[in-house]
Structures are given as structure tokens and as C-alpha cells.
Amino acid sequence: MRGANAKLRLASETIDEIDVVIKDVSMRFDTREGTVTAVDGMSFEIKRGEFVSIIGPSGCGKSTVFNIMGGLVGGYEGTVTVGGESVSGPHPSIGMVFQEESTFPWRTVIDNVAFPLEVKGVGKEERHATARKFIEMVGLSGFEQRYPSELSGGMRQRVALARTLVFEPKILLMDEPFAALDEQTRVLLGDKVLKIQQDLRQTTLLITHNITEAVQLSDRVLIMTFRPGKVKRIVDIRLPRPRSSDVVGSDAFGRYVAEIWNDLREEASRGMADAEEAARARKG
Template sequence: MAEVKQAPVLRLYNVAKTFVTPHGNVRAVEPVTLDIRQGEFISVIGPSGCGKSTLMNIVGGLIEDYEGSVEVDGIQVRGCHKEIGMVFQEESAFPWRTALDNVTFPMEAAGIAKDERVRRAMELLHLVGLDGFEKRFPSELSGGMRQRIAIARTLAFRPRILLMDEPFAALDEQTRLLLGDKVLQIQQELNQTTMLITHNIAEAVQLSDRVLIMSFRPGRIKRVVEIDLPHPRSSKMMGGERFGQLVATIWEDLREEASKGLQELERVKN
């Protein structure tokens, strides 16, 4: 895939974050340094409360007060940036807009002519497999379809980097697998640089070129696992031997962190 070693599209350099709370300072993310190449698919996996969403929100620009730097094509960015698109875990399709009008939304805000934005939105709806549903409102569609609207809407902004924060977390397992295939297909068709936050190991292995395992709070990158499964990938590979080995490797590292998280949770509850 990424045969040429080119300059990274996204570079995180010593990115760290401490939250100031009434109960004292909470170190959410320890300095993280990371390079992501054009077209690469990266997953960040970690136990609940490891700061992975914080990291995501820093890269996406929703958190502006942090240490270190985020660079896109070598230029430092802070705050929301048009080169970085985000897909959220929660339901985020606008219920008052049809599927088509949801996807045209960012282009409308940017003042792109109507014909052009409708044309591009139709292409994207086709890409996410929602042909024929463009006039439907989100309430008339399934959860998986609504999440695909959100993905198409984010892609409509033509971001260099697509960030996805557990986008399948609210979906059932089968939908999640099929949607994973869809995301892979899109990522390959557009050569879309993608960063996914997840707590699902199989999902991370199925989709990624590299999986970053984060430690429990304060979050730091504990280990990077290269996923050497051949491309193109699909959920059909999940029964394979290598797939199983990779899942086991990741779980070994993650298990320790997850149990730390669980202990911490129980301690707080008591």
C-alpha cells in the first residue's frame, strides 16, 4: 500500500493534556508523539478512561488548550481545521435535514454552489451505500444508516484526515462488521488517511495498518502493533489464523490496562 515513504500527513509531537478539576489536576494524556502517513489507517485502542477520546478531541481541534503540537502537512494547527474531519460516537445526523441535506451541510456552510454540492453529496451517498435514501429523514433510517450519513457528511468537507471516535459503538455486532467493511472500502477508494478510536480489538485489527495500544490513565502509547494482514481486507478475514494471533497479542497488552481501569473504577465506587 504505502509504498513510498513520504512526509507524514499528520504529526503529533509531545501532545499531552492535564484537566484542572475542583478535586485537583488530572493528567489525562502523557506526551504522545506519532506520525501518520497519507492513506494510512490507524486505530487507537485502550480501556475506558485512558484518554483516547481526549487525544481525539485534541487532534480534531475541540480541545484547544493542550501541551505539544499537532501538525498537518508540516503546518501546526490549533482548533478545528478543515483538513481534519470528525465522526462522533453519538448520533449526530441532523434530524431536521434529509440524508442528502445532511451531506450537503458543510458545503452549504462553505458557500459552494447548489448544483455542485448536490452532485458531490449524491456521489458520497452512493459511496456509503445510501442510494435511494437521499430524501429520507434520519428518523426513517436505521442506526447504521444514520452513522453512514454522518460519515458521508464529514467526507463532504474533503478532509485530509478522517477521525472517528468509536463510530460503531452504538450499533449491533452484525451492523458493526458490515459498516467496518464499508469504511475500509471507502478508505481504499479515497486513499483516506484515517484515525479510529475504538475499544473493540477485532475491529481495530480488521481495519488498521497500525494499532496503538494506550495505557490506563494517564494515557500514553504503550505499544504499536503493525497489522500485516494483506489488503484488501474485509470482515471475512476474521476467522484466519493470523487474525487470531494479532487479536491475542493486542489483548495481552490491553488486558493489564483494562484490569487497572476496572480496579480504579471499583476503588472510586467504594
């Protein structure tokens, strides 16, 4: 556990083991009310094969960090490197899963999942064989010929996850992919995500506002301050792996949730006070 600008790195590690480096990243946006600093001087590193979650109050810049890492936005200060290579746009090593519904309603499950391979010009037989592998991995075998309208929300998100995995990215970024789902479904889907991450040995970063999800899945949880977003603290989750949702009921799990909630409550309270003050200013 460390303070602002802390790094996700152990003394025994070498730089070759670090997959992602975020160094002194700041992002500002121009608004009608003036310039808003969304992220301010964030620095952290993610080790190869780690599962790291970023959690913080609404408006703290979590999704901004996600978009910067994925190469979707520019105009920021600082540097982002993947495998020692600077990120200046979408990177072939990075796959992204978004919160919004992203399946193609006119395509079956197998054709949704195979779509990235189709774009690359892979033949139908080969791309369907590869797609079936990842459909099985996300637990949707038997649903290959179904359309998204025939699936639950959780199943559609698994289709989106399989579609991202099909081109086998080394690094997976997920921005609250299960936010619209009920708590029980989220926890059970967490088991799938853990198994996939373990099987593929992917470096994974999850943006979430759900403490249970962060503790269940992560090796480390990075807590952000309210805007401007900075690294407030990093919590090592020392729960055994391989891990499943069974751990959610343990005393150790509860202690991590309480510890992170104390930090998160402090920052969320700041955010609420800021919003109330802004509302009073508009009325006055």
C-alpha cells in the first residue's frame, strides 16, 4: 500500500516484467465553465500477467485513463508505454471491452465473435473454428446460432468479451463491462473472467465502481481520488489463486472490501460536497 504516484512494482522485478507503464499522465478538458483537469499526474505500472482494477468515485477520471491507455484519446500530458513501446493510438497488443452493448444484432453469436477475423480476411472455416474455441471459453457453447436478441444481458456481454479475445490480445482493458447486470450475475461472471485470465495469462486492467468485483478479480486495486483523479492508494489483494466467487464469503474478503470502502467513501463524500456546492452556486 503506497501513496500518490505509487507504482505497481516489487523490488525484485525487472523492467522486462512490466507490461504497461503510465507515467505522469494528466488530461484536461475545456468546458463552458472553464478548463477541467480530469486526471492529474497519474503514474503506475502493471506487471505482465497481473489483474489490476481501478476504482474511484463517479467523475474521478477512471474512463479517461481507460481511453488514454487504449489509444482512443490524445492531447494528454505524460507517457503511456506497452512492452516498452509508446502508445499513440490503438495498439495491436490491446483488446478493449466496453460497458455499452456492442454486439451486432443482425449477426449470430458465432459471426459476432468471428467478426475481427473476418475483417482480417481469415477464411470462414478457420475463423469459425477459432470463434468456437472462445465461445466455449466464455461458456456459450450451444448458442453459436442464436442472435443477441435471444440472449440475456450477461450472455451478450460474454459474446462481446469473446469477440475481443478472438484476436488474442496480450493486454485486456475492460471498462465496467458488467455494470448493467445484477450483483449475482456479476459475481458469477467474475468466475468466467478469472478462468479466462488464468488460461490466457493476459495482463488485465478493469475499470469498476464495484468494490466486490475489484476484490474478487484483482491482484491489486488502485484507488483514485475525486477529481482531479490521482492515485490515492494501491491495495495488494493477498487472496489465494486460483480464485473463485467462493472467496466472497470469507472474512479476509470482507476486510479488503471494508478497507477499500473507507478510502472510497472519503473521496465520494468530497465529490458529493463538490456537486452540492456547484448546485448552490448555480441557484445563487
